[in-house]
Amino acid sequence: MSINYTDLSDADLLRRITARDSRALEALYNRYSPLLYTLVKKIVGDQAAAEQVLVDVFVIIWQKIKAFDERTNNAYCWLVTLARNKAVDTARRMKGASAEKYEYSSDYENYFILPRLSPDIDELDLKTAMSIKGNIEETLHKLTDAQQYVIYLAFYEGLTQNEIASKLNIPVQTVKSKIKIALVNLKEYLLRGGE
Amino acid sequence: MADNQKDFQNFIYPFSLGCLDKEDFVSMVEYIEAGGDFPWQELGELQNLTALLPSFLNIESPQASVKDRVARTLYKLKSEKVQDKKTVPAKVITKTGVYGGQAPQMPVRAQDRVPGSAPHIKQETDNQAQSPRRTPDQSRPSQSTQVKRRVNQTIPDREHYSTEQEELESQIPGELHLNLAPEAETQSTDTGMHLSIPDEPVAEVAPVVTDQPAATSPQDEFVIDMGGQQELQSVDLTLQSDGSVAGTETPAKVFEEQSASRQPDEEAQTDQPIIIQKRGGVSPVIFYLLILLIIAGVGYLYYTFNQRLEQLEKLQKESISVIRGEIANTASVDRDVMLLLSKKETKIYLLSGTPKYPGSFGKIIYSDEEQRGYIQLGSMPEIQGNEQKVYKAWVVIGGRNVPLNTPENEKLDYEFVRIFNMPDISQNPVTEFLVTKQAVDDSKNPSNDVILRGEYLMPGAKK
Numbered sequence: 001m002s003i004n005y006t007d008l009s010d011a012d013l014l015r016r017i018t019a020r021d022s023r024a025l026e027a028l029y030n031r032y033s034p035l036l037y038t039l040v041k042k043i044v045g046d047q048a049a050a051e052q053v054l055v056d057v058f059v060i061i062w063q064k065i066k067a068f069d070e071r072t073n074n075a076y077c078w079l080v081t082l083a084r085n086k087a088v089d090t091a092r093r094m095k096g097a098s099a100e101k102y103e104y105s106s107d108y109e110n111y112f113i114l115p116r117l118s119p120d121i122d123e124l125d126l127k128t129a130m131s132i133k134g135n136i137e138e139t140l141h142k143l144t145d146a147q148q149y150v151i152y153l154a155f156y157e158g159l160t161q162n163e164i165a166s167k168l169n170i171p172v173q174t175v176k177s178k179i180k181i182a183l184v185n186l187k188e189y190l191l192r193g194g195e
Numbered sequence: 196m197a198d199n200q201k202d203f204q205n206f207i208y209p210f211s212l213g214c215l216d217k218e219d220f221v222s223m224v225e226y227i228e229a230g231g232d233f234p235w236q237e238l239g240e241l242q243n244l245t246a247l248l249p250s251f252l253n254i255e256s257p258q259a260s261v262k263d264r265v266a267r268t269l270y271k272l273k274s275e276k277v278q279d280k281k282t283v284p285a286k287v288i289t290k291t292g293v294y295g296g297q298a299p300q301m302p303v304r305a306q307d308r309v310p311g312s313a314p315h316i317k318q319e320t321d322n323q324a325q326s327p328r329r330t331p332d333q334s335r336p337s338q339s340t341q342v343k344r345r346v347n348q349t350i351p352d353r354e355h356y357s358t359e360q361e362e363l364e365s366q367i368p369g370e371l372h373l374n375l376a377p378e379a380e381t382q383s384t385d386t387g388m389h390l391s392i393p394d395e396p397v398a399e400v401a402p403v404v405t406d407q408p409a410a411t412s413p414q415d416e417f418v419i420d421m422g423g424q425q426e427l428q429s430v431d432l433t434l435q436s437d438g439s440v441a442g443t444e445t446p447a448k449v450f451e452e453q454s455a456s457r458q459p460d461e462e463a464q465t466d467q468p469i470i471i472q473k474r475g476g477v478s479p480v481i482f483y484l485l486i487l488l489i490i491a492g493v494g495y496l497y498y499t500f501n502q503r504l505e506q507l508e509k510l511q512k513e514s515i516s517v518i519r520g521e522i523a524n525t526a527s528v529d530r531d532v533m534l535l536l537s538k539k540e541t542k543i544y545l546l547s548g549t550p551k552y553p554g555s556f557g558k559i560i561y562s563d564e565e566q567r568g569y570i571q572l573g574s575m576p577e578i579q580g581n582e583q584k585v586y587k588a589w590v591v592i593g594g595r596n597v598p599l600n601t602p603e604n605e606k607l608d609y610e611f612v613r614i615f616n617m618p619d620i621s622q623n624p625v626t627e628f629l630v631t632k633q634a635v636d637d638s639k640n641p642s643n644d645v646i647l648r649g650e651y652l653m654p655g656a657k658k
Contacts, residue, residue, distance in 0.1 A: 020527065022269075033256065034255065035250070038252045054261055081246055118238040129247055151248070
């Protein structure tokens with residue numbers, strides 16, 4: 001009896017990858033590569049680099065799938081965070097050695113690139129994420145420009161709090177406060193269902 | 196502590212957004228791993244929220260070749276892993292010989308761990324040999340026993356003592372040792388001298404030593420101190436002209452034991468008695484040394500053997516893990532091939548060996564609809580390790596050579612290997628397939644060394 005991989009959930013695909021099923025990896029690639037590529041390209045800005053990062057991400061998925069906590073059932077968050085971390089790291093290294101002081105290694109990858117999801121995270125998959133993306137966009141636009149910009153610098157530019165503070169010439173505490181308020185507001189707007 | 200906890204709880208916002216400075220990130224991870232209290236649910240919500248941020252970007256797809264690159268990279272890594280697996284055991288065995296070399300990865304040298312190791316034993320030996328506690332009564336039997344032994348000694352015993360003495364000489368430098376002759380006119384095995392012990396004691400002791408056996412004179416007498424606290428016999432030995440020494444036992448008072456490291460001529464000038472080391476007192480030392488050596492040796496062997504066992508066990512586990520992965524992957528490929536074969540539109544292209552390679556064969560299984568396929572090769576000629584060549588599959592379509600991008604470092608024999616970059620041949624009247632053997636870095640055109648050839652004619656098409 002053949003398995004229809006397109007019918008499998010994201011988490012099921014990851015579980016099959018854990019069992020070294022290469023067809024599951026292919027199905028995961030078919031499903032996620034557009035989103036991850038778009039995210040990665042937005043971060044690194046260059047098509048060739050984005051393609052390489054995407055290759056690296058799927059190699060990491062295959063090699064280090066055991067780092068995925070199956071109990072979370074949240075493949076979406078794990079994959080997006082992984083791709084984002086890898087892309088940000090690549091972008092920082094492309095900027096020059098001073099931007100990233102740690103040498104890239106398997107240990108570094110395990111520590112800084114592989115996502116550390118909360119064990120108490122809700123399930124989320126690509127299908128669900130795509131179904132609520134309108135709400136997210138709408139909610140994001142409700143934030144102040146400053147809040148949006150701080151989130152943009154942090155998430156897409158990969159700047160740390162201190163780097164954002166230096167770039168905007170504002171105290172680090174202000175950056176921390178803006179990040180916190182922006183995320184809390186986002187969460188509340190979403191919970192209220194885009195009222 | 197409470198402030199610290201509050202700080203970490205505030206970290207969850209930048210942590211979920213991925214903008215914590217690395218030092219703070221490390222602190223936070225350490226805090227989490229130490230089992231610190233944490234608002235996990237809130238962190239989970241924020242992580243989901245952050246992951247949703249890219250969902251409303253204008254999605255664009257990567258080029259089709261990126262998928263191939265992923266697959267090729269994984270194949271390449273797999274091959275490298277298999278190669279590593281094959282080479283690792285040899286390296287490890289070389290480094291961890293049980294008897295020979297010291298394993299570089301050993302954190303502590305064996306000799307540092309075993310109490311009775313060689314340096315310690317040497318030190319103990321030196322200490323014992325020079326110890327002031329090694330008094331004559333402790334190391335020697337009574338005078339009567341000595342005399343009795345001298346009278347009854349046989350040559351084999353003497354040889355035994357000589358061996359012990361040689362060992363001691365190597366351990367206690369600078370101390371002069373002489374062999375006691377068990378009977379008159381017995382040749383010393385290690386000095387070349389003859390010891391002559393007259394039955395009657397000599398009243399007067401005249402200690403004279405010479406180092407030239409040929410220059411013998413009546414006063415060339417040789418006094419050997421037997422030591423001992425009780426009344427002892429001293430042996431007067433006279434060096435004869437032929438190199439022999441005439442000796443006499445005589446009662447004597449206690450002689451002070453001392454080192455006799457001087458040369459014989461010096462002895463003659465200073466009239467100092469020469470001390471004979473009591474061989475019977477040496478045996479326990481040697482015995483203890485041997486015991487210590489054996490204990491040290493056994494300890495060292497046990498330690499190195501244990502290390503070796505641990506490493507072999509680790510290697511075995513790694514190998515099992517790799518093999519499990521390979522089995523799972525092979526099973527996955529087999530399932531996929533079966534799935535492809537069950538599709539109606541899947542085609543099988545047969546490849547036959549060229550006249551140069553008549554025994555070789557192969558087949559390509561490909562689904563145009565799924566754009567997926569595999570190649571299987573059999574009885575391929577062996578590629579020598581130093582050839583720097585690989586098999587390569589090609590599709591010749593409209594005079595254009597398209598490599599199928601099979602993994603270049605696979606041996607391919609009888610395995611189903613995924614093919615990439617298959618052009619659309621469904622509309623092409625004549626398509627030719629080639630498998631060549633060619634240089635690793637030559638991937639633009641097929642070489643002349645064609646091993647397999649196949650052909651596909653569109654239904655109704657003529658060649």
